[in-house]
Amino acid sequence: MYFLEQTRTRFYKDPFKFLKSLFTKEKSGALKTTKKDLEEHLRTTNFDSKRHEHLAIPSDIPPIEPPEHHIETSPPTWKEVENTVRRARTASAPGPNGVPYKVYKNAPDVLRFLWRLMRTAWKNKIIPKVWRRAGGVLIPKEKDAVNISQFRPISLLNVEGKIFFRVIAQRMAEYLQRNAYVDTSVQKAGISGFSGCLEHSSMIWHQIQMAKVEKRDLHVVFLDLANAFGSVPHELLWSAFRFFHIPDTITTLVKSYFQDLQFCFTTSEFTTSWQCLNVGIMAGCTISPLAFIMAMEVIIRSSKWVAGGQRVDSGFRLPPLRAYMDDITTLTTTVPCTRRLLRKLEENISWARMKIKPSKSRSISIVKGVLSDLKFFIGDDQIPTVSEQPVKSLGRWYDASLKDKDQVQQLRKDISSSLQSIDNTQLPGKLKAWCLQFGLLPRVLWPLAVYEVPISTVEKMERGVTGYLKKWLGVPRCLTTIGLYGDGVLKLPLTSLTEEFKCSKTRLQMTLNESRDPVVSNNAPTLATGRKWRPGKAVQEATAALRHADIVGHVQQGRGGLGLTSRAAWSKATAPERRKMVVQEVRHQEEAARWAKAVSLSKQGQWTRWDSVEKRKISWKDLWAMEARRLSFSIRATYDVLPTPVNLHQWYGEDPDCALCSMPANLRHILTGCKTSLTQGRYTWRHNQVLKNLASALEDKRAATNSLPPPAASHPLRTNFVREGAKPPKRGSTPLERDQLRLARDWKMLADIGRQLVFPPEIATTTLRPDMVLWSRSLKKVFIIELTVPWEDSVDEAYERKHLRYADLAAEARHHGWNTEVRPVEVGCRGFVATSTTRLLRDLGIKGQSQRSAIKAVSEAAEGSSQWLWMKRKDPSWAPK
Numbered sequence: 001m002y003f004l005e006q007t008r009t010r011f012y013k014d015p016f017k018f019l020k021s022l023f024t025k026e027k028s029g030a031l032k033t034t035k036k037d038l039e040e041h042l043r044t045t046n047f048d049s050k051r052h053e054h055l056a057i058p059s060d061i062p063p064i065e066p067p068e069h070h071i072e073t074s075p076p077t078w079k080e081v082e083n084t085v086r087r088a089r090t091a092s093a094p095g096p097n098g099v100p101y102k103v104y105k106n107a108p109d110v111l112r113f114l115w116r117l118m119r120t121a122w123k124n125k126i127i128p129k130v131w132r133r134a135g136g137v138l139i140p141k142e143k144d145a146v147n148i149s150q151f152r153p154i155s156l157l158n159v160e161g162k163i164f165f166r167v168i169a170q171r172m173a174e175y176l177q178r179n180a181y182v183d184t185s186v187q188k189a190g191i192s193g194f195s196g197c198l199e200h201s202s203m204i205w206h207q208i209q210m211a212k213v214e215k216r217d218l219h220v221v222f223l224d225l226a227n228a229f230g231s232v233p234h235e236l237l238w239s240a241f242r243f244f245h246i247p248d249t250i251t252t253l254v255k256s257y258f259q260d261l262q263f264c265f266t267t268s269e270f271t272t273s274w275q276c277l278n279v280g281i282m283a284g285c286t287i288s289p290l291a292f293i294m295a296m297e298v299i300i301r302s303s304k305w306v307a308g309g310q311r312v313d314s315g316f317r318l319p320p321l322r323a324y325m326d327d328i329t330t331l332t333t334t335v336p337c338t339r340r341l342l343r344k345l346e347e348n349i350s351w352a353r354m355k356i357k358p359s360k361s362r363s364i365s366i367v368k369g370v371l372s373d374l375k376f377f378i379g380d381d382q383i384p385t386v387s388e389q390p391v392k393s394l395g396r397w398y399d400a401s402l403k404d405k406d407q408v409q410q411l412r413k414d415i416s417s418s419l420q421s422i423d424n425t426q427l428p429g430k431l432k433a434w435c436l437q438f439g440l441l442p443r444v445l446w447p448l449a450v451y452e453v454p455i456s457t458v459e460k461m462e463r464g465v466t467g468y469l470k471k472w473l474g475v476p477r478c479l480t481t482i483g484l485y486g487d488g489v490l491k492l493p494l495t496s497l498t499e500e501f502k503c504s505k506t507r508l509q510m511t512l513n514e515s516r517d518p519v520v521s522n523n524a525p526t527l528a529t530g531r532k533w534r535p536g537k538a539v540q541e542a543t544a545a546l547r548h549a550d551i552v553g554h555v556q557q558g559r560g561g562l563g564l565t566s567r568a569a570w571s572k573a574t575a576p577e578r579r580k581m582v583v584q585e586v587r588h589q590e591e592a593a594r595w596a597k598a599v600s601l602s603k604q605g606q607w608t609r610w611d612s613v614e615k616r617k618i619s620w621k622d623l624w625a626m627e628a629r630r631l632s633f634s635i636r637a638t639y640d641v642l643p644t645p646v647n648l649h650q651w652y653g654e655d656p657d658c659a660l661c662s663m664p665a666n667l668r669h670i671l672t673g674c675k676t677s678l679t680q681g682r683y684t685w686r687h688n689q690v691l692k693n694l695a696s697a698l699e700d701k702r703a704a705t706n707s708l709p710p711p712a713a714s715h716p717l718r719t720n721f722v723r724e725g726a727k728p729p730k731r732g733s734t735p736l737e738r739d740q741l742r743l744a745r746d747w748k749m750l751a752d753i754g755r756q757l758v759f760p761p762e763i764a765t766t767t768l769r770p771d772m773v774l775w776s777r778s779l780k781k782v783f784i785i786e787l788t789v790p791w792e793d794s795v796d797e798a799y800e801r802k803h804l805r806y807a808d809l810a811a812e813a814r815h816h817g818w819n820t821e822v823r824p825v826e827v828g829c830r831g832f833v834a835t836s837t838t839r840l841l842r843d844l845g846i847k848g849q850s851q852r853s854a855i856k857a858v859s860e861a862a863e864g865s866s867q868w869l870w871m872k873r874k875d876p877s878w879a880p881k
């Protein structure tokens, strides 16, 4: 019990931290060093004896064309600054001055002031000192870390400088891109519009697979640069700036920033003195990554010309080099080509005063489709082959099998052990489900996207997940997965692993097909996912459907409200929009398939025939607040899988009869059809519970309306007095004729609760007792409201029956000159509110939040009472709760 409380407390205190501790290895420890030693260490690692030695660009580098598009050199514009701030992550930690982005996001006046400062800084070419100072902390990389090598430094610069340099970085990136200065088929990082890492790893993997299938030669070397970010000399950056014709105005600004960039670290015991960054780039800085990419581009440009890449069927030549930040990969078809390329790269990297680490690099040699143990060298040091040691590059593992089988196996193991560890926590089931949704699922999406996972395996994984989910939510194993993942009548906030897998593969396929890099888009590999479902085909079909929809408009599939009511035209959509639309279409198709399956299920698919009820959507917020037993009852009642005598008879051959009346008892019988329950007043009790809630919502509205100032006489085309400068109220947004209560201030209401309702004799004389009467003498308007709490299948029937019952009364009232509306309303016994109910609320002007809470109240009253009836199903005596 104590542990249970402790776990829950830990969870509620910080759920995301709890997740982290559940899925990642513990990282802890404190740096064991003195201030003096740490300062000494920082001084030596950031020291560059050749700091001021100029680096002349290698003379054999192919020249570049002068820029066709020029870079803007005037001070930052308001729009640039505003956009940068809007796009910045609110959550990013502030720098030493403690000012977060939030200040500038929420206070445009303050931002405007900063913008003026930036313009001054730009014009005077002076970077304020506070923009060049970073505070840092050391985060342990492993458990019980003590050594400096076991810590990762994090530097935090002040956001003002970050905004300023982000504007410069954006201008430069656009300039490099428009002039095609960065070869995007080689270097993908940091160039907008490229999800470089996935594109690269997909292309490299595909090239390896094709070499195997087509029995060709291919030599791949993954190079590891030793401490690349920390060792790039600043002089190399300036050489790169010159090489790409970056104007002096900009170079001077960036240089004066780098000249005096300083940082310090704070540990639990001390803060170091300021340290100069003499070499390498600053983590967390907004201009550094782009400067680094330009430096790498110079190294690559001066190396890649010595070898050609593989020629593919379409006539294209694939580039012999691929780079992503500090990851460099060579791919050639002959050994001499790779040797030449490695030699040249080594030469240029040491010219740049950086180093390759052969022991951490790796090679794959395929000869006639078979992995060989051919070896490559950097100087005298051999690069290990992938058979000697597997390697992880750009987020995917390569091993001697050159297949993903082991990775997929590992993924399956990881998923089942994670499920196990969620299950082992002492949390209540719904919170375990939350851990699955927010902890496990996001962690498996990346491996599912990069590796060749067959759809059948994903389905197996999903079955494992579903099994646990059912256990945690307290629903029987026989419940269809549509009940868990579908967007049907009761929508739970859970996602299907298979659906997420399909979406992520589709997204990747679209990224490759529509890549802005022609080398990728013209040679886009088809992603392998087994025979049952293929992303290539899914993209084709979705694209065709979307094109078709452009012509004929979207056709609704099924009643499930698959809801593509309004959408942008395919033909006018941008590439990212198209990617979204195709993924959305794949989701629709999944939902349509689920719908079709549900229709065919006679019992668990009954809800597909509920024509006039509102869908219920349970959010995580609802779920957190919900009692576990209620949630389980909701789901089991909706899909009729509660252990009713009839179900138990079907499952285990038990006695199918009702404990009260000896008729066969299915859920419908227990909740709405049992004669004994009816005579005992069980159903009336439930009806009154719901009625109380409905009446209270109506009474609130009635009282509020009566206390409004008198309505203008010239309704409904009355002219509103509009203050000068104020906008006139929009007509049509709140149609006056709909909000019928507003027309009078003398509304009266009677409800058949507590004491018997006597129908107002001024309207008509009758012995009938409707549930509620709402009337206005001045308008001569009356609403006769009658509530039913039926079995959901019978909502329409109840409506007709009640309408008929009050037909004579309505005729008499009309005869007396009353504008009469008979409004039967239903709330299904399992909490599904009929559209007649929402319509009534809307017509009486109960809208928005007050409508939502009224619906929630009546829905919960119906469901809660039914749950009580369910619990009392075997109890021959009846007492209301």
Ligand SMILES: [Zn+2]
Binding pocket: 658, 659, 660, 661, 662, 663, 665, 669, 673, 674, 675, 676, 677
């Ligand atoms: Zn019965």
